[in-house]
Amino acid sequence: QVPKEHVDDFKSVSQFKFFNTNNLWAKLGAVQRVVDQGSLNMEIIVNNKHLGDGLNVIQLETAVGAAMKCFEGGIGVNVPRSRFLPVKKTSDLMLVMSNLYSLSHGSLVMSPQRMFPSTPLVKLGDNHFAKVKEFLNRFATIPDLIELDHLTVSGDVTFGRGVSL
Known part of the structure; x- marks a missing residue:
């Protein structure tokens, strides 16, 4: 906690x-x-x-x-970040749905086109992006995030097709 x-x-x-x-x-x-x-x-x-x-x-x-x-003898296992990608908010969903990741043998793999290994920081406003249905209605297509470093969206914003961030 x-x-x-x-x-x-x-x-x-x-x-x-x-x-x-x-x-x-x-x-x-x-x-x-x-x-x-x-x-x-x-x-x-x-x-x-x-x-x-x-x-x-x-x-x-x-x-x-x-x-x-x-539990006597209980242990923790260190699972590398490369083995899981939590999706708790629509900001996380945007990253997973983007061209930033591809699926390879059941694992999400960051695109080799990305010049640096860090994940972009994405903050989508809670008033308009909190629910998946609202989130999906605000994107014609998920933007290209390969070069994105940081995105903060607040307010009543929609994204068209072919957007690169």
């Missing part, structure tokens, strides 16, 4: 080189043993959410990764 004032710091790959890929493997017998012992003591995370109809709700959740401490 990262305090809200440090979320942007946490996203910095220069400060934090390791990320949770949200992938856990466990022996079912070990899970049963921990449950039977009652030793699965997990902290509750309070997540305030705002629903589309204006209703504010509180979602109570636990971080399953925190359960690792309950």
Whole structure:
């Protein structure tokens, strides 16, 4: 759990080189043993959410990764960034849908046409790009991102065909 004032710091790959890929493997017998012992003591995370109809709700959740401490001999596996590409926001979706990546043997591979290996920073405004349907309606085609370094979009913006950024 990262305090809200440090979320942007946490996203910095220069400060934090390791990320949770949200992938856990466990022996079912070990899970049963921990449950039977009652030793699965997990902290509750309070997540305030705002629903589309204006209703504010509180979602109570636990971080399953925190359960690792309950298993004797549990280990973490360092999965290189090249093996996964999380898509949590439409900004991430834009990168994956672009010509920046291609699919090779089940893995997304950055285009050899890109002159530097870093991923562009893309920030799409939440008011018009938050939902996938809204996002898709704003692009005639996904722009060419091969040379893009940084893009911030705010406001009621649409993109035509054949755009290079």
